[in-house]
Amino acid sequence: MARYEADVVIIGGGITAAMVAQKLSEVRPQASVIVVEAGKRLFDFENRFEYRQRNLDYGENLWPGDFIADQNARGIISRTQAVGGSALHWGGVCNRFSEEDTRLKSMYGLAVDWPIEWADLEKHYCEAEKRLGVSGEPSPLKEDWRSEPYPMPAMTSTFNLKELKTWAEQSGIPFWTTPQAKNTVEGYGGRGKCRRCNTCEICPTGARYSPDWTFKQLLDARKIQLHDQTLIRRLVLDPATTRIAAATGAREDGGDDNVEYRARTFVLASGYTWSPHLLLASANSRFPNGLANSSDHVGRYMTGHLAFQTTIDLNLKIYPGMNEQHSLISRQFFRCRPDQPYVRHDLRVWENAGGRAPSMRDGAGKLLLGDALIADWRTRLTRGTARVRGYFDVHPDKDSRLTLDPANKNRWGDPMPVVQHKTDAATQARTAATRQHFEQLFAQLAKANDGKMGNVSGLNYQDHPAGGCRMGTDPSTSVVDSHGRTHDHENLFVVGSPTMPTGGCTNGTLTFVALALRSATEIASVR
Amino acid sequence: MRRRTLLQSIAGVFVARPLVDLQGASQASAAVPDLTTANVAALHAVGEVVLPASIGERARRDAVEKFVAWVRNYKTGADRGHGYGASTLSAPTGPSPALQYPAQFAALDAQAASQGAASFAALPLDKRRAVVETLLNTPQPVNRLPARPTGANLIADVMGFYFTGADAQNLAYNAEINRDSCRSLDGSDRAPAPLGGGRG
Numbered sequence: 001m002a003r004y005e006a007d008v009v010i011i012g013g014g015i016t017a018a019m020v021a022q023k024l025s026e027v028r029p030q031a032s033v034i035v036v037e038a039g040k041r042l043f044d045f046e047n048r049f050e051y052r053q054r055n056l057d058y059g060e061n062l063w064p065g066d067f068i069a070d071q072n073a074r075g076i077i078s079r080t081q082a083v084g085g086s087a088l089h090w091g092g093v094c095n096r097f098s099e100e101d102t103r104l105k106s107m108y109g110l111a112v113d114w115p116i117e118w119a120d121l122e123k124h125y126c127e128a129e130k131r132l133g134v135s136g137e138p139s140p141l142k143e144d145w146r147s148e149p150y151p152m153p154a155m156t157s158t159f160n161l162k163e164l165k166t167w168a169e170q171s172g173i174p175f176w177t178t179p180q181a182k183n184t185v186e187g188y189g190g191r192g193k194c195r196r197c198n199t200c201e202i203c204p205t206g207a208r209y210s211p212d213w214t215f216k217q218l219l220d221a222r223k224i225q226l227h228d229q230t231l232i233r234r235l236v237l238d239p240a241t242t243r244i245a246a247a248t249g250a251r252e253d254g255g256d257d258n259v260e261y262r263a264r265t266f267v268l269a270s271g272y273t274w275s276p277h278l279l280l281a282s283a284n285s286r287f288p289n290g291l292a293n294s295s296d297h298v299g300r301y302m303t304g305h306l307a308f309q310t311t312i313d314l315n316l317k318i319y320p321g322m323n324e325q326h327s328l329i330s331r332q333f334f335r336c337r338p339d340q341p342y343v344r345h346d347l348r349v350w351e352n353a354g355g356r357a358p359s360m361r362d363g364a365g366k367l368l369l370g371d372a373l374i375a376d377w378r379t380r381l382t383r384g385t386a387r388v389r390g391y392f393d394v395h396p397d398k399d400s401r402l403t404l405d406p407a408n409k410n411r412w413g414d415p416m417p418v419v420q421h422k423t424d425a426a427t428q429a430r431t432a433a434t435r436q437h438f439e440q441l442f443a444q445l446a447k448a449n450d451g452k453m454g455n456v457s458g459l460n461y462q463d464h465p466a467g468g469c470r471m472g473t474d475p476s477t478s479v480v481d482s483h484g485r486t487h488d489h490e491n492l493f494v495v496g497s498p499t500m501p502t503g504g505c506t507n508g509t510l511t512f513v514a515l516a517l518r519s520a521t522e523i524a525s526v527r
Numbered sequence: 528m529r530r531r532t533l534l535q536s537i538a539g540v541f542v543a544r545p546l547v548d549l550q551g552a553s554q555a556s557a558a559v560p561d562l563t564t565a566n567v568a569a570l571h572a573v574g575e576v577v578l579p580a581s582i583g584e585r586a587r588r589d590a591v592e593k594f595v596a597w598v599r600n601y602k603t604g605a606d607r608g609h610g611y612g613a614s615t616l617s618a619p620t621g622p623s624p625a626l627q628y629p630a631q632f633a634a635l636d637a638q639a640a641s642q643g644a645a646s647f648a649a650l651p652l653d654k655r656r657a658v659v660e661t662l663l664n665t666p667q668p669v670n671r672l673p674a675r676p677t678g679a680n681l682i683a684d685v686m687g688f689y690f691t692g693a694d695a696q697n698l699a700y701n702a703e704i705n706r707d708s709c710r711s712l713d714g715s716d717r718a719p720a721p722l723g724g725g726r727g
Contacts, residue, residue: 054605056707057597057600057675058601058602058605058620058675059607059620059675060602060605060606060607060608060620061605061606061607061608061609061617062608063608064606064608065606066608067608067609067616069616072614073614074614075614076614077611077612077613077614078609078611079608079609079614079615079616080609089611155712156712156713156715156716157716158715158716159715159716159717159718159719162716184712193712194712195709195710195711195712196709196710196711196712196715197708197709197710198706198707204709205709319700319702319704319718319719320696320704320706321693321696321704321705321706321707322704322706322715322719323715324706357672357691358672358690358691358695358699359672360663360669360670360671360672360683360686361668361670365668367660367663367664367668369576369577369656369659369660369686370576370577370578370579370580371579371580371581373579373686373690374579374581374695374698374699377690377699378699381699381700459612460612461612461613463612
């Protein structure tokens with residue numbers, strides 16, 4: 001048994017772990033910090049052009065080996081388990097939530113309020129944007145006030161986005177560009193400027209923020225220890241108190257329970273799946289339903305958001321591929337008047353090549369070769385296509401759950417998690433009206449430019465998932481307080497996405513990070 | 528009549544067949560034949576038929592050489608990771624499409640031999656075109672350009688490789704979009720420059 005001791009042990013090596021570790025190293029530089037990650041470190045930045053090219057050419061994994069085959073959860077949306085976590089593949093979108101997300105009960109009588117003031121969260125949004133390096137264009141809506149400017153100027157609007165903005169705003173809806181954790185100036189955070197590689201899920205220039213950068217910087221400065229390929233399987237309770245005494249686990253190269261970590265403070269930064277999973281898997285005679293689970297709320301209220309999307313064929317010429325992952329956004333629908341039927345959502349527009357592909361045969365079925373194929377193709381390029389999507393707010397039922405599946409175990413015999421989302425009754429009752437709202441909205445957009453709307457489809461999973469350890473002031477209906485400290489164990493924190501009571505109606509990563517940074521302040525204060 | 532019958536026979540070699548046999552992938556990998564000089568010559572001869580003449584001889588040859596490089600650099604059993612939105616891992620890459628090419632090259636040469644030529648590459652362009660059209664129309668018409676080579680139809684693979692690529696997109700739009708390249712942000716607020724230099 002290998003034993004390690006530190007002031008703070010962070011379990012998980014994703015984006016929230018990176019942010020907490022970085023902040024701790026600044027606020028409490030004398031504190032010893034160990035980050036423990038089940039997956040491996042992929043610090044071979046020099047190979048990323050090759051990985052990108054192999055993916056383009058052959059469809060190979062952008063991040064080779066970024067998963068653990070037998071950590072096989074069901075109902076999740078990403079298998080990434082590596083240093084950097086899901087944010088390795090991140091597109092870099094850094095939308096904020098809105099105050100409405102934190103006041104659903106007060107304003108609309110729906111779901112719950114968050115135990116945090118918007119001004120407090122806004123302050124941490126600013127901090128998150130600085131640490132991640134966000135380039136953005138401020139929202140023109142007064143409700144989207146900011147206390148600080150974006151750290152970097154907005155990404156250049158491509159010719160395509162400018163054309164699409166002109167079209168979309170003819171519908172009467174204001175649009176602007178989406179903020180992103182991508183460098184628009186050289187050297188921010190020690191990283192390069194965006195070069196429009198069009199593959200943000202692996203950025204070969206480093207312009208898009210990725211947590212491995214932060215970990216590498218912290219390791220180079222010897223501010224943390226990083227133990228990768230080390231799976232924490234159990235949290236162990238102090239026999240005399242409700243404090244967490246140790247975290248035990250196994251290394252890829254070792255046998256059962258061959259590593260133990262002791263710390264004054266434990267931070268669970270393993271995301272919405274593996275954080276509640278570890279708490280449930282750590283059940284003991286004193287906490288038979290799992291640690292931090294005297295409320296029976298661990299693994300409940302699993303949340304996220306759904307979406308409707310379509311493509312619109314437009315009477316304008318664009319050039320797909322100029323910067324496909326950059327988009328327009330409108331936050332006009334983040335607000336919903338309390339006297340109107342409830343629907344809140346973002347609205348995004350991307351360039352798209354849909355309907356503009358080359359074809360082997362013409363409309364009559366005649367084979368096309370060489371220049372004849374190009375000539376046929378050009379007949380479809382006089383118009384353009386926009387992809388349009390709105391993430392909309394849905395609220396979790398108490399039985400929206402992560403549970404342990406005894407039929408699905410890893411090599412150590414630990415039951416793996418299964419996530420089954422379930423929306424609450426009010427959300428379900430709104431389904432038809434929400435769809436109708438989007439169909440009308442997309443039609444309004446299409447009409448603005450002699451457009452033809454394609455089929456409207458919905459996501460079949462909840463995106464940007466969160467929850468499972470929701471925060472609240474009442475220990476009987478929540479798992480952690482607003483700082484992520486578990487109600488049951490004073491030295492155990494859960495940070496980031498699992499703590500969110502509801503999933504908002506836009507990309508969640510910036511909010512996960514802002515909440516984690518707020519937690520880090522509290523964690524740093526523990527002596 | 529005899530020629531038609533032979534072409535139909537050859538066409539059978541080009542019929543799509545299951546590509547992915549993961550259990551046999553590792554064995555298949557060891558047996559992947561390299562493309563011979565004659566194979567590469569045949570591919571160039573195919574390229575002269577199926578790729579746009581307007582891009583010029585050199586660009587057509589470059590396109591075929593890129594296809595050859597793609598085939599040679601293919602890795603069987605490579606990690607394909609996991610998609611977003613699902614909890615499953617993707618199956619590793621299957622056997623090389625090139626495993627299915629030798630019979631197709633042989634069929635092309637057999638067709639040439641029936642017309643008195645030493646190889647497919649030695650056939651005049653119009654006769655090569657006739658062979659190519661037959662192999663894309665019979666016994667089942669190929670209706671889609673494969674996004675990546677599959678091995679099912681060598682000619683369709685060459686076409687798909689080029690026409691779904693960034694160079695063909697530039698050609699179709701007559702614009703230096705260069706979607707798969709890393710490019711400066713500067714100037715991206717304007718329409719891409721037309722091919723051949725100069726900004727429109």
